[in-house]
Amino acid sequence: xxxxxxxxxxxxxxxxxxxxxxxxxxxxxxxxxxxxxxxxxxxxxxxxxxxxxxxxxxxxxxxxxxxxxxxxxxxxxxxxxxxxxxxxxxxxxxxxxxxxxxxxxxxxxxxxxxxxxxxxxxxxxxxxxxxxxxxxxxxxxxxxxxxxxxxxxxxxxxxxxxxxxxxxxxxxxxxxxxxxxxxxxxxxxxxxxxxxxxxxxxxxxxxxxxxxxxxxxxxxxxxxxxxxxxxxxxxxxxxxxxxxxxxxxxxxxxxxxxxxxxxxxxxxxxxxxxxxxxxxxxxxxxxxxxxxxxxxxxxxxxxxxxxxxxxxxxxxxxxxxxxxxxxxxxxxxxxxxxxxxxxxxxxxxxxxxxxxxxxxxxxxxxxxxxxxxxxxxxx
Numbered sequence: 001x002x003x004x005x006x007x008x009x010x011x012x013x014x015x016x017x018x019x020x021x022x023x024x025x026x027x028x029x030x031x032x033x034x035x036x037x038x039x040x041x042x043x044x045x046x047x048x049x050x051x052x053x054x055x056x057x058x059x060x061x062x063x064x065x066x067x068x069x070x071x072x073x074x075x076x077x078x079x080x081x082x083x084x085x086x087x088x089x090x091x092x093x094x095x096x097x098x099x100x101x102x103x104x105x106x107x108x109x110x111x112x113x114x115x116x117x118x119x120x121x122x123x124x125x126x127x128x129x130x131x132x133x134x135x136x137x138x139x140x141x142x143x144x145x146x147x148x149x150x151x152x153x154x155x156x157x158x159x160x161x162x163x164x165x166x167x168x169x170x171x172x173x174x175x176x177x178x179x180x181x182x183x184x185x186x187x188x189x190x191x192x193x194x195x196x197x198x199x200x201x202x203x204x205x206x207x208x209x210x211x212x213x214x215x216x217x218x219x220x221x222x223x224x225x226x227x228x229x230x231x232x233x234x235x236x237x238x239x240x241x242x243x244x245x246x247x248x249x250x251x252x253x254x255x256x257x258x259x260x261x262x263x264x265x266x267x268x269x270x271x272x273x274x275x276x277x278x279x280x281x282x283x284x285x286x287x288x289x290x291x292x293x294x295x296x297x298x299x300x301x302x303x304x305x306x307x308x309x310x311x312x313x314x315x316x317x318x319x320x321x322x323x324x325x326x327x328x329x330x331x332x333x334x335x336x337x338x339x340x341x342x343x344x345x346x347x348x349x350x351x352x353x354x355x356x357x358x359x360x361x362x363x364x365x366x367x368x369x370x371x372x373x374x375x376x377x378x379x
Contacts, residue, residue, distance in 0.1 A: 198325075
């Protein structure tokens with residue numbers, strides 16, 4: 001089955017009892033059991049729910065994994081994965097990750113005894129040097145948030161596995177439509193499903209998929225023990241959103257290419273971060289590793305341009321956190337999504353105070369270009 005069809009018909013996509021072409025919402029906490037001490041398919045909805053199970057089966061198929069798991073948020077999915085490790089363990093982490101992930105590591109898990117070292121995962125030598133005797137995993141995003149850097153997943157996975165490390169990849173920006181990290185050597189994929197997979201800014205959810213059944217079973221135990229699962233209503237809404245992922249991603253990709261070409265020629269734009277840029281250092285790697293370049297683009301204005309004025313003069317593009325939805329969203333990471341990262345660390349990693357991140361929606365590209373043009377005139 002082709003990927004576009006799998007989005008609609010993959011996993012558990014209908015109701016065998018009634019023939020409904022949409023999985024029902026099982027809004028229930030507990031289930032009648034036929035016998036004492038039996039092994040029912042469902043017993044309590046924290047442990048398992050049919051609506052959530054349908055979603056989990058679907059994302060496992062889309063990522064070519066063995067087991068999928070759904071959580072209350074992307075941060076919860078990441079936190080649960082890090083609970084595979086213990087006090088005194090060490091993780092190598094990409095230095096250009098979502099600010100919430102850095103906050104989780106630096107102020108929560110670090111306090112509980114999990115150690116981490118942040119490195120540029122594009123640099124294999126730096127990753128190798130960061131590995132310690134107590135290192136258990138390599139965690140990264142590719143493309144990264146917000147600088148859109150692309151790391152070589154196959155080479156990193158080879159390096160990690162030689163050193164008995166798990167490879168955990170946040171695939172939120174690419175989605176399985178553009179990139180399937182498990183096929184490139186990763187062991188676990190995580191998503192903030194609030195973004196492209198949901199696609200409509202109407203839910204908060206997280207997903208994780210494992211390459212092996214054994215690892216999936218370990219993570220499922222933690223999912224149940226910690227308990228931050230995705231409810232049936234949001235599970236249903238997310239599965240519905242996934243059905244249109246292909247058509248949305250094609251529109252995101254097309255609009256972002258058009259915006260890149262516009263920004264590239266504009267006199268007030270100083271620098272652009274976009275893996276589809278032929279001059280970008282990782283452009284060839286992105287072409288090899290991804291099916292297209294995605295719907296995210298970041299850029300900086302020239303010195304003297306007024307970033308605040310530019311953003312506030314936008315009429316169609318919305319100033320808001322989050323990304324990956326049908327509407328275009330713009331933000332300044334230093335103030336918003338990456339504000340939890342200390343400024344000296346953020347600047348060292350290339351996230352300037354003036355950096356602008358744009359999640360390109362699926363509106364008519366002519367309208368988006370006109371909005372950017374009129375706002376840049378005011379900057």
